Amino acid sequence: MSQSPIKTIEISRLHIPFTQSIKVAIGEVMGTENIIVKITTGSGIVGWGEASPCCPYITGDTADTNYQTAQQLAKLIIGKAAVAIEARMAEINGFIVGEPSIRSAFDMALYDIAAKAANMPLYRFLGGERREIRTDLTIGWQETVEQTVAQAQAILDAGFDAIKMKTGRPGLCDVPHVKAVRELAGPDIAIKIDSNQGWDYPTAIANINAMKHLNLDYSEQPLKVWDYEGLARLRDKVNLPICADESVFTDKDALKLIKQGACDYLNIKLGKAGGIHMGLKINAIAEANGSKCMIGCFGESRLGLSAAAHLAMARPNITFLDLDSAYHFKSDPVIGGVTYDEKVGGLLHLPDTPGHGAEIDEIVLQETIKI
Numbered sequence: 001m002s003q004s005p006i007k008t009i010e011i012s013r014l015h016i017p018f019t020q021s022i023k024v025a026i027g028e029v030m031g032t033e034n035i036i037v038k039i040t041t042g043s044g045i046v047g048w049g050e051a052s053p054c055c056p057y058i059t060g061d062t063a064d065t066n067y068q069t070a071q072q073l074a075k076l077i078i079g080k081a082a083v084a085i086e087a088r089m090a091e092i093n094g095f096i097v098g099e100p101s102i103r104s105a106f107d108m109a110l111y112d113i114a115a116k117a118a119n120m121p122l123y124r125f126l127g128g129e130r131r132e133i134r135t136d137l138t139i140g141w142q143e144t145v146e147q148t149v150a151q152a153q154a155i156l157d158a159g160f161d162a163i164k165m166k167t168g169r170p171g172l173c174d175v176p177h178v179k180a181v182r183e184l185a186g187p188d189i190a191i192k193i194d195s196n197q198g199w200d201y202p203t204a205i206a207n208i209n210a211m212k213h214l215n216l217d218y219s220e221q222p223l224k225v226w227d228y229e230g231l232a233r234l235r236d237k238v239n240l241p242i243c244a245d246e247s248v249f250t251d252k253d254a255l256k257l258i259k260q261g262a263c264d265y266l267n268i269k270l271g272k273a274g275g276i277h278m279g280l281k282i283n284a285i286a287e288a289n290g291s292k293c294m295i296g297c298f299g300e301s302r303l304g305l306s307a308a309a310h311l312a313m314a315r316p317n318i319t320f321l322d323l324d325s326a327y328h329f330k331s332d333p334v335i336g337g338v339t340y341d342e343k344v345g346g347l348l349h350l351p352d353t354p355g356h357g358a359e360i361d362e363i364v365l366q367e368t369i370k371i
Contacts, residue, residue, distance in 0.1 A: 003081045003083060003084075004041040004042040004043035004045065004081070004082070004117075005041065005042050005079050005080055005081055005082070006039055006040075006041055006042075006077055006078050006079060006080055006081075006082050007040050007041055007042045007078075008039075008040045008078075008370055008371065009037065009038070009039050009040075009074035009077075009078060009370070009371045010037070010038040010040075010368055010369070010370045010371075011035065011036070011037055011038075011067065011070040011071060011074065011368065011369045011370075011371070012035070012036045012038070012360075012362075012365035012366060012367060012368040012369075013033070013034070013035060013036075013063065013067065013365065013366045013367045014032070014033075014034040014035070014036050014050075014301070014333065014360065014364065014365060014366070015031065015032065015033055015034075015366070016031055016032050016034075016301065016329050016330065016331060016333065017030065017031035017032075017329075017330050018030060018031045018032070018299075018328040018329065018330065019328055019329070019330055020328070021140070022138065022140040022166075022328065023140045023141040023166070024140060024141060024166045024168065024194075024196045024198075027055060027057050029054050029055065029299060031054075031299070031330075032052055032054055032299035032300075032301070032325075032329075033053075033054065033062075033063035034050055034051060034052045034053075034054075034063065034299065034300070034301065034304075035050070035051040035053075035063060035066045035067055035070055035101070035102060035105060036048070036049070036050055036051075036105070036303070036360050036365060037049040037050070037051070037070060037074075037102075037105040037106055037109050038109070038360075039082060039106075039109045039110070039113060041082050041113060045082070045113050045116050045117055046112075046113075046116075046359070047082065047108075047109035047110060047111075047112035047113035047116070047355070048108070048109055048112055048303055048356075048358060048359045048360065049104070049105035049106055049107065049108040049109030049110075049112070049303075049304075049307075050104075050105050050108065050300055050301060050303045050304035050307075050360075051063075051066045051070075051101035051102045051104060051105040051271065051304075052101060052271055052297075052298040052299040052300045052304055052325075053065070053066050053101040053102070053271070053298070054298050054299035055298055055299075058246055058272070059100050059101055059271060059272060059298075060098050060099075060100075061098060061099045061100065061101050061102065065099060065102075066099060066101055066102035066105075067367075069096060069099045069102050070102050070105070070106075071369060071371065072095070072096075073092055073095065073096075073102065073103070073106055074371035075371060076091055076092065076095055077091060077092065077106070078371055082110055082113040082114070082117075083110075083113060083114040083117055085107075085110050085111065085114055085277060086277075088106075088110055089103075089107060089110070089274075089275070089277045092106055092107075092274075093274060100249060100271060100272055100273065100274040101271045101298070103274035103275060104270045104271050104273065104274050104275040104304075105275075105304075106275070107270070107274060107275020107276055107277050107278075108270065108275055108276060108304070108307040108356065111125070111275075111276050111277075111307065111355075111356070112307070112355040112356050113355070115354055115355045115356070116354040116355040118354075119354050120354060121310070121350065121351070121352050121353060121354060121355070121356075121357065122307070122310035122311075122314075122355055122356045122357075123310040123311075123313040123314040123350065124314075126276075126280070126310065126311065126314035126315075127314060128310075128313050128314025128315065128316075130313065130350075131313060131316065132347070133309060133312050133313055133321055133347075133348050133350075134161065134162070134321060134344075134346040134347050134348060135162075135321040135322060135323040135324050135340075135346045135348060136160065136162035136163055136164045136190070136192065136320075136321065136322055136324065136346060137155045137158070137160045137162075137163060137164070137324045137327060137345070137346065138163075138164040138165075138166065138194075138322065138324055139151045139152060139155070139163060139164070139165050139166060139181070140166045141166050141169070142177070145176050145177050145180050148165075148177045148180065148181060149180050149181065149184055152180075152181045152184055152185065153184065155345070156184070156185060156189070158345040159343065159344055159345030159346070160189075160345035160346045161188075161189060161190060161345070161346060162189065162190035162191075162192070162217075162346060163181060163185065163189060163190070163191050163192070164191075164192045164193075164194055164322055164324075165177065165178055165181060165191060165192070165193050165194070166193075166194055166195075166196065167193045167194065167195045167198065167199075167207070168194075168195035168196050168197070168198020168199055168222075169198065170203075171203065172206060172207060172210055174193070174195075174207055174211075175207060175210045175211060178191065178193060178211055178214055178216070179211070179214060182214045182215065187215060190217050191214070191215070191216050191217065192216065192217045192218055192220060192243075192320070193211070193216055193218075193219050193220065194219075194220035194221060194245070195219065195220065195221060195222045195223075196220075196221055196245075196246070197221055197222075197223060197224045197225055197246060198222075199222050199223060200223070201223060201227075201230050201233065201234060204219070204222040204223060204234055204238075205234065205237060205238065207222075208222070208234075208238040208240050209238065211240075212238075212239060212240065216240055217241070217320070218240060218241040218242065218243045218264065218265060218320075219238075219240050219241070219242055219243065220243040220244075220245050220267065221243070221244060221245040221246050221247065221267075222234060222242065225246040225247050226247075228247065228256065228257060228260050228262045229260070229262075231244065231247070231257070231260075231262035231263060232260050232261045232262040235261065235262065235263065235264065236261075241264035241265060242262070242263045242264050242265070243263060243264065243265040243266070243267055243294060243320075244257050244262065244263040244265070244266055244267065245267035245269070245296065246272075247262070247263075248266050248267065248268075248272070248282065249272045249273060249274075250273065250274075250278060250281075250282070251278060251281035251282050251284075251285055254266055254281075254282045254285045254286060255285055258285065258286070258289045258291060263291075264291060264292075265286075265291060265292050265293060265294055265319075265320070266282060266283075266286045266291060266293050266294070267293070267294045267295070267296050267322075268282050268283060268293050268294070268295050268296070268311075268318065269295070269296045269297060269298065269308075270300075270304065270307060270308055270311075271297075271298045271300070271304075276307060276311050279295075279311055280311070280315070283315050283317055283318060286317065287315075287317045292317060292318075292319040292320070293315075293317055293318045293319065293320075294318065294319065294320030294321065294322060295308050295311065295312045295318050295320070295321055295322070295323065296322040296323070297322060297323050297324070297325045298325065299325050300325050300326070301325075301326055301329065301332070301333060301334050301360070302326045302332065302334040302337045302338055302339070302358055303334050303337060303356075303358040303359070303360060305323045305325065305326055305337070305338050306334075306336075306337035306338040306350070306356040306357055306358040307356045307358075308323055309321075309323060309338045309348050309350055310350060310356050313350060321346075321348070323338075323348065324346075326340075327340060333360050333361050333364040334358050334359070334360060334361070335358070335359050335360070335361055336351060336353065336357045336358050336359060337351070337356065337357045337358025337359075338350050338351075338357075338358070
């Protein structure tokens with residue numbers, strides 16, 4: 001494998017509005033303000049990465065902080081071997097606390113280069129083999145049950161076999177929304193609920209018990225990010241698996257959650273974990289405990305989703321996929337990479353080209369800085 005050093009790093013902004021805003025318990029997202037990282041080695045191999053800091057109330061970073069941090073990280077690793085991912089990520093993770101979104105962008109660009117240098121698609125470079133992977137599609141908070149049902153009908157009409165519903169409303173206001181979607185969808189469609197920390201312990205108990213006959217897959221992040229004890233108590237009291245999302249950024253978080261019996265599943269998001277390098281560690285800890293993982297997203301284009309999909313394909317322990325952000329884009333700036341099947345809703349197709357297979361049409365990029 002080529003040890004060619006990093007020759008240049010280009011950092012750009014990417015703005016894409018959503019077709020409609022996505023509202024959850026702790027915020028609302030209107031579109032994406034992402035940062036694109038393009039790393040070129042001396043031998044001409046190009047790696048692409050993407051940061052999507054659209055939820056600063058979760059990750060603690062923004063497009064502006066990512067843009068500034070990226071310039072510092074570029075200077076940190078320029079001239080060094082791109083394929084030495086362990087060393088490069090140790091330098092990047094040791095340089096700054098926080099800014100997980102932009103660390104993820106550098107991570108996926110480095111993995112893109114390493115897989116291209118090995119002339120392998122990324123999932124094979126990670127030791128995986130081709131398998132079918134399929135994402136759900138999310139319904140954000142709607143004002144009325146009728147609006148929620150209309151969204152669910154559109155998802156079903158598109159052929160999806162799994163729906164993720166944003167919950168976390170006050171009291172028992174979520175129950176009629178979820179009940180109506182189950183009645184519409186029938187028994188065979190998977191339904192997951194995600195409260196984004198919106199409930200307290202008594203409200204979570206009341207809602208999950210009220211929905212116990214609705215055959216749900218799991219309740220994602222029902223309580224506050226810090227409330228490991230509450231998650232463990234809740235898990236003991238209800239007959240529904242608990243999935244941790246905002247509570248797990250790193251392998252250390254994963255280990256603590258599992259040791260405290262606080263969850264059944266872990267949600268890996270590259271933008272939380274700081275990339276594939278940490279995502280692999282989180283999955284390994286979950287797998288050692290016999291726990292499944294899901295993989296989620298923020299507001300990534302098909303570039304960031306391609307890297308996430310390769311990780312999911314490479315690790316069968318990643319069972320649940322929520323890689324639907326690009327489905328909401330008004331325009332698609334990505335060349336190559338993962339695609340959504342036009343006939344089978346949620347079915348994802350990964351190319352067998354080397355690397356993660358995606359790049360950005362550079363005509364849409366703004367404020368590019370070259371290091």
